[in-house]
Amino acid sequence: MNKSDFDLSRQNQHIESRIVAALERISQAFRVLLWQESKTYSLSPIQVQVLIFLSQHSREKRKISYLADEFNMTKPTLSDAIKALEQKNLIRKEYEKNDSRSYVIHLTKKGKDIADKTSFFSEAIRTPVSELYPEDQENMLLSLLSIINYLNKSGVITIQRMCFNCIHYSFSQKGKKHFCHLLNKPLATTELRIDCPEFQQENVE
Ligand code: SF4
Numbered sequence: 001m002n003k004s005d006f007d008l009s010r011q012n013q014h015i016e017s018r019i020v021a022a023l024e025r026i027s028q029a030f031r032v033l034l035w036q037e038s039k040t041y042s043l044s045p046i047q048v049q050v051l052i053f054l055s056q057h058s059r060e061k062r063k064i065s066y067l068a069d070e071f072n073m074t075k076p077t078l079s080d081a082i083k084a085l086e087q088k089n090l091i092r093k094e095y096e097k098n099d100s101r102s103y104v105i106h107l108t109k110k111g112k113d114i115a116d117k118t119s120f121f122s123e124a125i126r127t128p129v130s131e132l133y134p135e136d137q138e139n140m141l142l143s144l145l146s147i148i149n150y151l152n153k154s155g156v157i158t159i160q161r162m163c164f165n166c167i168h169y170s171f172s173q174k175g176k177k178h179f180c181h182l183l184n185k186p187l188a189t190t191e192l193r194i195d196c197p198e199f200q201q202e203n204v205e
Contacts, residue, residue: 029125037121041114043088046071046081048118051090054107055115058197062105069158090114138189145192161199163192168200 003010005017012018034045041048053070054062061070068078082105085091090111093103107115129137149164151157163169168182178187182198193199 026125030122033121033124037118041118043114043118044081044084046073047085048114048121050078050081050085051107051111051115052119054091054105055112055119056195059104063102064105066159067105072158085111134190141192142189145194148194160194161196162194163187163196165202166196166199167202168198169202 005011005020007017010017011021031045034048038045038048043051049071050067053067060066064075064078064082067073067082068075071078082091082093086093089108091105092108094106096102096104129140132140145162145164148157148160148162152160152165163178163180166180168180170179170181171177172179178189178192179185180187182200
């Protein structure tokens with residue numbers, strides 16, 4: 001009989017199940033930390049995530065449909081979060097000249113201040129990661145990027161602005177080298193990006 005990763009007899013015999021269980025614990029830590037930070041500012045976790053995203057991304061990504069894809073949510077649910085942020089005077093909308101239903105979302109000064117402060121919610125996770133040996137960090141980055149790429153390709157998660165699915169990326173099997181054709185330079189494993197401003201989606205067959 002097929003057993004799940006949370007079946008302890010399977011988990012204790014298979015390293016991949018223990019890794020999955022460990023990733024689940026880390027996702028719980030993210031949820032707890034984000035929740036604590038949200039409570040401080042009387043916001044919901046998704047409202048905090050949206051503020052942080054808006055503070056770091058260019059205007060073409062600061063639209064409802066892009067945000068809905070980014071956060072794997074429906075447009076109405078995302079619109080509700082934006083409405084709540086507008087009522088709290090943390091964002092403002094700039095309507096497009098040629099389409100009065102479409103708008104770009106900007107942070108207000110107050111919204112930017114909160115985004116800057118709350119973006120430190122993950123510090124408790126960065127600390128133990130920063131204490132790993134450099135080669136373990138490198139292996140971890142590569143492994144996580146591979147898992148994320150797989151989940152993206154199989155449709156579990158949407159948009160991923162990372163090297164592995166960027167049109168400018170190539171990998172030489174022979175030399176085991178990563179290369180960015182936009183920056184026109186080889187990329188060391190430690191330079192592979194997970195959220196690149198220059199990312200362009202590769203063509204999907
Ligand atoms: S443009 Fe950015 S995401 Fe694309 S390969 Fe270069 S560094 Fe990676």
